[in-house]
Amino acid sequence: MCQSVMLHGFVFLEENISFALMDLSELTLDREGLAAAIACEDAAFEAALCEEAYRVKVAAVGPEVYLRGLIEISNICTKNCLYCGIRRDIRCQRYELSEEEVLSAARLAASRRFGSVVIQGGERSDAAFIRKITRLLKAIKSIDTGDDPPLGITLSLGEQPREVYEEWFDAGAHRYLLRIESSNPDLYRRIHPEDHSYDRRLRALYDLKEIGYHAGTGAMIGTPFQTAQDMADDLLFYKKFDTPMVGMGPYNPHPETPLTLTGAPYPSAERRFALGLKMIALLRLLMPDINIAAATALEVLDPHGREKGILSGANVIMPNITPREQMVKYNLYDRKSLNASDVLDIAAKGIPIGYGLWGDSKHLAIEGK
Numbered sequence: 194m195c196q197s198v199m200l201h202g203f204v205f206l207e208e209n210i211s212f213a214l215m216d217l218s219e220l221t222l223d224r225e226g227l228a229a230a231i232a233c234e235d236a237a238f239e240a241a242l243c244e245e246a247y248r249v250k251v252a253a254v255g256p257e258v259y260l261r262g263l264i265e266i267s268n269i270c271t272k273n274c275l276y277c278g279i280r281r282d283i284r285c286q287r288y289e290l291s292e293e294e295v296l297s298a299a300r301l302a303a304s305r306r307f308g309s310v311v312i313q314g315g316e317r318s319d320a321a322f323i324r325k326i327t328r329l330l331k332a333i334k335s336i337d338t339g340d341d342p343p344l345g346i347t348l349s350l351g352e353q354p355r356e357v358y359e360e361w362f363d364a365g366a367h368r369y370l371l372r373i374e375s376s377n378p379d380l381y382r383r384i385h386p387e388d389h390s391y392d393r394r395l396r397a398l399y400d401l402k403e404i405g406y407h408a409g410t411g412a413m414i415g416t417p418f419q420t421a422q423d424m425a426d427d428l429l430f431y432k433k434f435d436t437p438m439v440g441m442g443p444y445n446p447h448p449e450t451p452l453t454l455t456g457a458p459y460p461s462a463e464r465r466f467a468l469g470l471k472m473i474a475l476l477r478l479l480m481p482d483i484n485i486a487a488a489t490a491l492e493v494l495d496p497h498g499r500e501k502g503i504l505s506g507a508n509v510i511m512p513n514i515t516p517r518e519q520m521v522k523y524n525l526y527d528r529k530s531l532n533a534s535d536v537l538d539i540a541a542k543g544i545p546i547g548y549g550l551w552g553d554s555k556h557l558a559i560e561g562k
């Protein structure tokens with residue numbers, strides 16, 4: 194029986210939802226059904242759900258895993274999200290990769306035939322940073338990839354003015370990852386300072402889509418104050434936004450952030466991991482043909498976290514190719530236990546890897562950019 198509604202002292206399931214949800218065949222993909230599945234802690238149910246999602250993935254998009262070499266360009270950030278270890282007001286050693294460092298990481302991605310790179314970092318909108326990204330996009334596009342197409346480029350650099358998104362799109366980026374963080378505006382407000390705006394974030398997502406990016410989004414899973422309904426709503430938000438790709442992952446507390454320091458409870462590491470896999474599986478059932486990333490945050494909670502994400506319905510992995518010396522400073526949360534050999538693990542399992550391919554979402558018609 195799935196009975197637990199209280200999780201570490203806070204109400205995880207706020208409404209009186211009946212969840213005599215014992216069997217996968219009873220799962221419904223509406224708000225009530227999703228919330229009940231999320232709240233259900235029955236291991237057999239969770240395992241069956243993940244297996245089913247893997248089957249649905251293979252049928253809808255094939256068994257391949259696509260790679261994006263992750264380049265963490267800088268931990269300098271003008272924002273102050275209450276959960277983030279590189280927020281503006283936290284004291285830490287800041288870094289910014291030089292253009293040559295970014296390019297040599299991108300060349301490494303090309304030589305390993307990753308097909309794509311993701312440039313991620315703190316949010317900055319100063320002219321020097323914007324121009325640097327534009328130059329880098331053009332330079333990365335001209336890297337020789339042999340017989341493969343030029344590297345596909347995803348950006349994840351936060352909210353920017355529409356003109357900046359346009360400039361970067363014209364320079365060669367075609368995917369952008371901007372998590373909504375929580376689709377519930379009240380929860381969004383609780384985990385961000387007052388001057389951060391849910392509406393602005395949503396506007397930015399629509400700007401990206403209108404410009405022509407493959408606009409990916411996502412949310413953290415298992416933050417303080419988050420209920421099973423909130424998570425169900427996150428899934429329904431992805432569906433409503435009709436996103437072609439999702440990168441979502443467990444919340445991992447950073448010891449020095451305001452959110453951690455409030456002492457507000459959140460699910461255990463084990464539960465956040467199980468929730469991370471379950472959200473991937475439910476999303477795969479809800480949106481069979483999109484790209485879903487097995488997030489780095491999974492790997493922090495389990496040495497085979499990303500591999501388990503793939504076996505629960507994800508189809509994208511982002512191996513970190515940031516120079517080691519700087520990577521350790523990109524501390525959104527504690528990443529000491531990160532396993533770097535995920536691609537090898539997956540290949541060893543016999544799961545095919547889409548080497549040299551962009552691996553764009555099958556949810557969209559590819560317009561040959």
Ligand code: SAH
Nearest residue numbers: 276277314315316349351372444445525526
């Ligand atoms: N600055 C950009 C991109 C870098 S942050 C942005 O915010 O969009 C990338 C992601 O890290 C964020 O979207 C957030 O969801 C995640 N993140 C930050 N702190 C985290 C934490 N403590 N646990 C899990 N994920 C976190």
Ligand code: SF4
Nearest residue numbers: 270272274277280315
């Ligand atoms: Fe900056 Fe992104 Fe961290 Fe927010 S989540 S503080 S925008 S790096």
